[in-house]
Amino acid sequence: MSLKEELLQDMKEAMKAKEAGKIALATIRMVRSSVRNVEIDGKCELDDLGVSAVIAKEMKQRKESLTEFEKAGRQDLVDQVKAEMAVLEKYMPKQLTADEIRHIVTTATAGKDSLKMGDIMKLVMPQVKGKADGSLVSKIVREILQTK
Template identity: 50%
Template sequence: MTLKQRLAEDMKAAMRAREEGRLRLETIRMVQAAVKNAEIERRRELTDDEVLSVIARELKQRQEALAEFQRGGRQDLVDRTQAEIAVLKEYLPQQLTAGEVRGLAREAIEKTGARGPQDVGKVMQVLMPQVRGRADGREVNQIVRELLGG
């Protein structure tokens, strides 16, 4: 079953759950709309990896909004956003720990022969396809810079 099919099935289940599944239904619809927009933009159907990147982008937007809502003291929006984040995380693969990212970064540094902070781009180019959807790009970049002494 593709990720798009799973989203469609989960949406049907949320519709049947009525009130209990309302937030879940709205979140899934939002993801499906984002996927559809990406398909229109690219003029083709998305692969599962591309759908994952759309979900990851939506998750990142929610996490950034969550920080703003917390700073603004909007507990109602904090609760809603946290629930949306929980729904989105169900569709993403298991997230890598900092230790796992660090290990993969060391391998990428070795593979590229990177020597210092000027080689961060080379390392990220090799590393990001391995961790896409499973780790935050900013955290990965921070670990690479740390390992390269930058």
């Protein structure tokens, strides 16, 4: 079953759950809307990789919102965003750990001297796309460059 079909199926289940599925329903609708907008803008049908990218973008937006709501002391919004993130995590691919990212970076740079930050990121990002946050990858690459 494709990711789009899974979203549709889960949306139907959330509708049947009435009040218990309210947050899941709203979140899934938002994701499906974002996917549809990307498809309309790009004039193409998204595959699972494209849908995953949209879901990752939605997750990133919620993480950023979460920190802002916590700073503002808005616990009601913090709880809502955390619930939405829990729904989105179901559709996200398994995220790589920092050690796994370090291994990928060191493997990609093995035997190559005088690489700059941008060069390494170009080598590594296609391998970790959707599986790791770009800022974490960037931080790890900086650490590795400083030790060389």
